[in-house]
Amino acid sequence: MKWTCVIVEDLQVAADYLVKCCEKSALLQVKGHFTNVEEALDYLNKNSVDILFLDVEMPGATGFDLLDQLAYYPKVILTTSKSEYAYNAFEYNVTDFLKKPFTYQRFQEALNKLTAAPAGENNISSTATDHIFIKCDGKLVRLNNDDILFIESMGDYVKFVTADSKKYITHNTIKNLEEKVNRQTFIKVHRSYIININKIDDIRENDLFIKGNEIPVSKAHKPDVLKRLNII
Amino acid sequence: MSAANFSKKFIFNENIDADYLYSLYEDDYQYIEEIFQTTLAHFNEDLNSIKTAYQTNNISDLKKAIHKIKPTFGFVGLPFVQNICNDFEDICQKATSSNDLTSEYQQIVVTLAESKELIASEYNKLKEFNSNIL
Known part of the structure; x- marks a missing residue:
């Protein structure tokens, strides 16, 4: 069974590349792509997904604002071009941090971390069923x-x-x-x-x-x- | 990305970091063409956001706009332009008014315009290259 995921990313070329990486992995089913936090929140609070690929700086609210407002906790992989967010990423207990642009190999490493992560509050099998x-x-x-x-x-x-x-x-x-x-x-x-x-x-x-x-x-x-x- | 493995190799412009592109997409020239096309389709809108923010002295929006366009250049094999954008973003962080960054702004607008021309030129070459292969 594939993991379901959503991409929240305002840069089209980055979103397209992420979709391509997801398709290539054959492990992920992309349920949607949103260019801002408000639309993403609306979807995510009505639909449960396993993984969230999340940009940080977007028009309006940030990716961290989204995490603050989300009613449940999917696994989160941050995708950003600013390494300064690494500390916040740690604070929000995200699974990985991909600096754009990233190679497919680096993307795969992030997926490996998803499967290796210990059971926790954002464990896939327990919260998304x-x-x-x-x-x-x-x-x-x-x-x-x-x-x-x-x-x-x-x-x-x-x-x-x-x-x-x-x-x-x-x-x-x-x-x-x-x-x-x-x-x-x-x-x-x-x-x-x-x-x-x-x-x-x-x-x-x-x-x-x-x-x-x-x-x-x-x-x-x-x-x-x-x-x-x-x-x- | 899909390991197209064409026997013929595309020769990128010397200002484009071909090794960097191959590390992202292997030799999938069809996909590289798509990436260049998507980049061009959104370039003017993103560039206009930068110009508008500067002209209206909105430093916060200027920083956001440059942050948004920044990784675009990595995706098209121009990591040095991505770094220039990153430096400009840092300058915006410290600036309180457009007047604080006039010369840097003028430089970056020129760099972005030149980059767009290069991306457009490479896109046309890639399109021709791919159509000949097909």
């Missing part, structure tokens, strides 16, 4: 993201509540799950709760409601939650 497996009652149970309403902390255990009112209890923590679940679908709203952002029925003051379940929203997390809602 549409389901998870949890250990429950001595077996691995598949839960589709779309079926999960919310996840509640129970000390050293967590409870997954699904749309069919079933409850799955497994040994884990909210803190650990926060890094493992698909961040496009799930968001932490309280130290004891991760919820499916698509399942919210309504929000009142410091609580939200999902299928009759009242879930607290902490002051710290409320701005992030509101930012993710399609408020018109």
